[in-house]
Amino acid sequence: MSNLTKLNVLMCGTGEYTTGWTGSGASTSDKKIGVVGLTMFDLRRLGKVGNLGMVGVNGSKFPAIREHLQDKIGNAYKDMDTSFEEFPKQGKVDPEAYKEAINKLSPGDAVIVFTPDSTHFPICMYAIERGLHVLVTKPATQLLSHHNELIAAAKKQGVVCFVEHHKRFDPVYSDAKARAATLGEFNFFNAWMSQPKSQLETFRAWAGKDSDISYYLSSHHIDICCWILQDKAVPTRVVASAATGIATSEPYNCVPQTEDTITLLVDWQSLKSPKHKGTAVYTASWTAPLKSGVHSAQHWYYMGEKGDINVDQAHRGYDITVDDTGKTWYNPFYMKYSPSETGHFDGQRGYGYTSIETFIDASREVNAGTAKSSDYDGHGYPTIANTVLTTAILNAGRISLDEKRPVGIKKSGDEWILE
Structure with missing residues (x-):
C-alpha cells in the first residue's frame, strides 16, 4: 500500500x-x-x-x-x-x-x-x-x-x-451480520435511532426543507438491515407514519412540514423460500430528551427462524460521571479523540x-x-451499487408520507424501481 x-x-x-x-x-x-x-x-x-x-x-x-x-x-x-x-x-x-x-x-x-x-x-x-x-x-x-x-x-x-x-465497519455490527447468517430465514427487525432536540437548532437551516429525520438517521440502520439481508431477502412494500408538533413549535420553529419522528414499516420477501416473509420497523427521531447521556440513542433487534440478536450501540459498558454534566456514555470505538502517548492522533x-x-x-x-x-x-x-435498496426504502418512505399510501419496491430489468 x-x-x-x-x-x-x-x-x-x-x-x-x-x-x-x-x-x-x-x-x-x-x-x-x-x-x-x-x-x-x-x-x-x-x-x-x-x-x-x-x-x-x-x-x-x-x-x-x-x-x-x-x-x-x-x-x-x-x-x-x-x-x-x-x-x-x-x-x-x-x-x-x-x-x-x-x-x-x-x-x-x-x-x-x-x-x-x-x-x-x-x-x-x-x-x-x-x-x-x-x-x-x-x-x-x-x-x-x-x-x-x-x-x-x-x-x-x-x-x-x-x-x-x-x-458497516463497527466490529459489533460486522460480527452481528456474520452471526445473523447462521439464524436461518429472516423474520423481524426493529431499529431505533434518535438525537436530542438541540440538533434541531443545528439543522434548522435544512430540517424539513431539504430532508427529514428518516433520511438523516434511519439510513444508518436501514443499511445495516439491507447489508445483513443482501442476497437473502428483498424489500417489497413500505408504509410510513410520522409524529409532529415539537420541531415546529418554540423554540425550534422549523418549517411546518417538519416531522419529529418517522417510522417505516417494511415488508421483506425471502429470495430462497417463497413462504418466508419478514417485517422490519425503522424509527428515527430528532426530538429526544436533551440530557439522556448519549448524543445518539441507537439500538436494533434482529430475529431469524433460529435465534435473535440484540445490539445497543450507545451503551457499551463505558460511562463517565462528571459533577457539572452528569453521566455520559461514550463510544471510543467510533472516533478516539484522545492523543497517543507520543502526542499523535490515535x-x-x-x-x-x-x-x-x-x-x-x-x-x-x-x-x-x-x-x-x-x-x-x-x-x-x-x-x-450495494446500497441501492437503502435508498429505495428511504425514498418509498418519503412518498408514503407525502401521498399517504403504501409504496411498492420491485426490480425492473437490472434496476430497482418504486410503484
Whole structure:
C-alpha cells in the first residue's frame, strides 16, 4: 500500500461532520472536532493523501474554520498539518463553488461529499463524470432514480463510489451480520435511532426543507438491515407514519412540514423460500430528551427462524460521571479523540476513521491498476451499487408520507424501481 500514489482529495461541505464547526460556532455534539477533516489531515501525515481542498457555499466562514481546526487539531496533536485550499475564495458566496473546486482536480483524484442531502446527487454526478472517485455521506441520494444514475455513471467511468455507511465497519455490527447468517430465514427487525432536540437548532437551516429525520438517521440502520439481508431477502412494500408538533413549535420553529419522528414499516420477501416473509420497523427521531447521556440513542433487534440478536450501540459498558454534566456514555470505538502517548492522533482504529480510510485505499488501488472499481461490490463494502435498496426504502418512505399510501419496491430489468 505504501507504494501507491498519494490521493488528492476535495472535501465538499464545511459543517459539523467535516470540521466540527457549525453555523453557530464549535459543535457541542460528540463530533466537536469533526471526522472527515481530522481523518484527511492524519492520512496526509501518514502518506496516503496528498493535496487537500475544502469547498463550502460561503467563503467568509473559512477564517473561523481554520482557526478552529488549528486550535482543536493542529495544536492538539503532534505533526498535524491542518492546511487546505479553500473554495469559494475571498469571502464570496457561491452555491456552485464545488464546480470550480472539482474542475481543478485531475481524473483519479477524489471527492468526499458531506453536504445537505438535496445536493448529493448533482455534486456526485459532476465529480464522477470527470473521472473522480467519490465518497458520499448517507443517504447517497433522496431519489432512487438518482441513485440508479450514479450506479451507471460510476460503472461507465470505472471510478470508486462509496456511501459513507460507517456502521458497516463497527466490529459489533460486522460480527452481528456474520452471526445473523447462521439464524436461518429472516423474520423481524426493529431499529431505533434518535438525537436530542438541540440538533434541531443545528439543522434548522435544512430540517424539513431539504430532508427529514428518516433520511438523516434511519439510513444508518436501514443499511445495516439491507447489508445483513443482501442476497437473502428483498424489500417489497413500505408504509410510513410520522409524529409532529415539537420541531415546529418554540423554540425550534422549523418549517411546518417538519416531522419529529418517522417510522417505516417494511415488508421483506425471502429470495430462497417463497413462504418466508419478514417485517422490519425503522424509527428515527430528532426530538429526544436533551440530557439522556448519549448524543445518539441507537439500538436494533434482529430475529431469524433460529435465534435473535440484540445490539445497543450507545451503551457499551463505558460511562463517565462528571459533577457539572452528569453521566455520559461514550463510544471510543467510533472516533478516539484522545492523543497517543507520543502526542499523535490515535484514532486510526475507530470505525468512523476506518470507513473513510477504506475508500481512500480503494481509490488508490484502482488508480494503481491493482483493482477494478467493480471488485468492491463483492467485498461487502457500501458501494453505490450495494446500497441501492437503502435508498429505495428511504425514498418509498418519503412518498408514503407525502401521498399517504403504501409504496411498492420491485426490480425492473437490472434496476430497482418504486410503484
